[in-house]
Amino acid sequence: MKVICYICAMAFAGAAFAQDNMVEGRPMTSAEMGIMQDTPPNRTIDISAWDKGPDNRWAFQHISEFLHVANISRGSGPAAPLALALQDLSDLQFDGLDGQPMTVADMLVRTYTDGFLVMQDGDIVFEKYFNGMTPNTRHLLMSVSKSVTGTLAGILVNDGRLNPTALVTDYIPEMESAPGFGDATVRQVLDMTTAIVFSEDYADPDAEVVAHEATTAWRGENVPMAQEGVYAFATTIAKDASRPHGQQFHYASINTDVLGWLIERASGQRFADYMSAAIWSQLGADHDGQITVDYKGAAAANGGFVLTLRDLARFSQMVLDDGFYNGRQIVPSGWIDDIRFNGNNAAWQPTSYSSIWPDGFYRNQWYVTKDDHGSFFAVGVNGQHIWINPTTRTAIVKFSSLPVSADKENIALGWAAMDAIARSFEK
Template sequence: MPVKRMSFWLTAVIVSTVAALGSVAIAQDNMVDGRPMTAAEMEIMTGTASSKTIDIAAWDKGPDNRWAFQHISEFLHVANISRGSGAVAPLGRDLVDLSGVQFEGLDGNPMSVSDMLVQTYTDGFIVLNDGQIVYEKYFNGMKPDTRHLLMSVSKSVTGTLAGILVQDGRLNPISPITDYLPELEGAPGFGDVTVRQILDMTTAIKFSEDYADPNSEVVAHEAATAWRGENAPGALDGILSFAGTIKKDDTRPHGEVFHYASINTDVLGLLIERASGRRFADFMSDAIWSKLGVEHDGHITVDYHGAVAANGGFVLTLRDLARFGQMVLDDGFANGRQIVPSGWVDDIRFNGNNSAWQPTSYVKFWPDGYYRNQWYVTKDDNGSFFAVGVNGQHIWINPTTRTVVVKFSSLPVSADKENIVLGWSAMDAISRSLAD
């Protein structure tokens, strides 16, 4: 495979991305023979006399997450998302060895895809081109039928589901969310926001996403989603109650600045339930999952009141998430039917608010980009857009080369920004290498 170097543009993006987000040392925990040890090799949850159990307070960090991300339903509450009884939509195979595709790493030297997969603690990696599998790899004991936690890639799945309700008129983007969630009437942060501001994360709320700060809102948020067990403070109150405690940032109005805050997506999950009149998991099954031709049921984690952690709680197989990504690439069409209205995918790709992006550090990544309907849109020369989650979860979609890349990982550090950026650059290089 000839060397595919990143464009100067993407090199600049990577350098500025790391600088803007702050440097985090590339994780090298529990390595053997130059690769991360598997959960089995570390004897995590093996059932043997020397087996190590996971810590509910830190299961999403290394080394526990090497096991936990593939076994979510064994220690958290989940709702089932039925695939229905329809036939599986087959994925054709036209395999290409992409392991040697090279891109420019953070140190300016070439790095191969195969080296990136090892360095970034990859669990599963798949590339579709024109709807066919061209490359597929599994690590750390993961198999094609293994479900894996999506983390914040869940946000983009949730935003796509919301689009069905917006397009058929059941969820009005310009309406206040209290039309659907009267419980938040008068809430200090969310009492006066609109559905559109939730969708695009332009709510002016006080919410820190700093996982390393025990006093940050995101740490309390994780407890409210039941991710830290029932003994964590606030766990038994649940997501809706927690949303009512969030305060407003009085230095700016709602709707003007993109501010990433995971609680927005959990509020969106509640809006989806109220607008559809269905439990989230059941609506997801009826509207998308049972129509897509997936191979397996999905899961999504729920709080102690049954509300979904829409911000990060989807648990799906690699191929099934690739099918979802292919549907988005194909303007919501899959398995012989229009599942998500084409107009919603167009809205993601073309109707974002770049001015909300400008005051943030994200403008250094993609100057013309934006965040729309829970998706990141680069506005690069290939029209690429993507979903990303902590610990290295990704969907990358390149409409020009008709490529979908999905990556599951178990990076030891949640916000390991260098390794997450390496994933972006590798996926961009892969998708460009598949140009006709």
């Protein structure tokens, strides 16, 4: 079995394990900290920093109470049954920090897990909830949303309504004078190889991502740019003159919101309505989904999906099964193949990911490892994950509320644990 030291390979300094708000060796729950508990609450969340600890312990499970959301209807059909074949994976060990053995149970505590579910060969084999979360609780996906959005786009590509080789301006004429996206193709948006000036440094108040979050209505109404909306913001993004489009993978969340705009133009529907019609009402979900929207109603396709753990597991199983789930082909199998096999490794090489997965790539908003099991994954800040291992037919989903957004050390710890879990089912 091939073992990868994810944390060592990335050489992350990471964020130290927070000692504040701890009790009995574990993070305190939002209820234990008294966040939004009283009537009226004595301890409320900070709307300018609700996605940071400790407020996110409450906020990630209550998004619709303080942000605008659009509903994603599950339709009227029955929920797709989820078979149980439970086994206790808590004591499964893997190489953790500094190469020292760590158990899955310890990882779940250390990484501020809210919900964790393992599907193997279509059955739930392990399911845990923390911090007051339940199977009926929706949770923010953060940038796992990007991979959901990229999967949705594949339906439009397959039926010919969205052409990956076309220019963005063929669908969005408003982009013709946009410096960053005016000459970019749909494919370059899908694979984040647009040569745009966009910093994703959450700690830098001058980074483009900070203004981006304001335009998605994630920071309240009384901040600059909030009323302009995310689509208007996308037209202002500058182009990096040092490189052409298509040359290098450069992670920039605004790409996914442009993709959301492309989906709306190609489908002729609002994002949430098309998501409902094309995937969510076909999946047999237990619950309606949600997605946050800006003050003009545009969806935050880059990070705003809000779903239950089991419904995200259903979605992940659908992707594992080449787009087939609930007795129907929901996403074209060719699109899943395109994600897994058609990426640009040369564009991946300049990134830090190449130190872990040298043969990997980023395709259609998914990370593809090209490891010996063909694993691919979705990841979001504060510890959100989908991990798919086609060899052992394992799909793993994880919701977390890490106090630091880009806690690279603990995110890599999650990768190591999920990889070990998936490999443990190898025959």
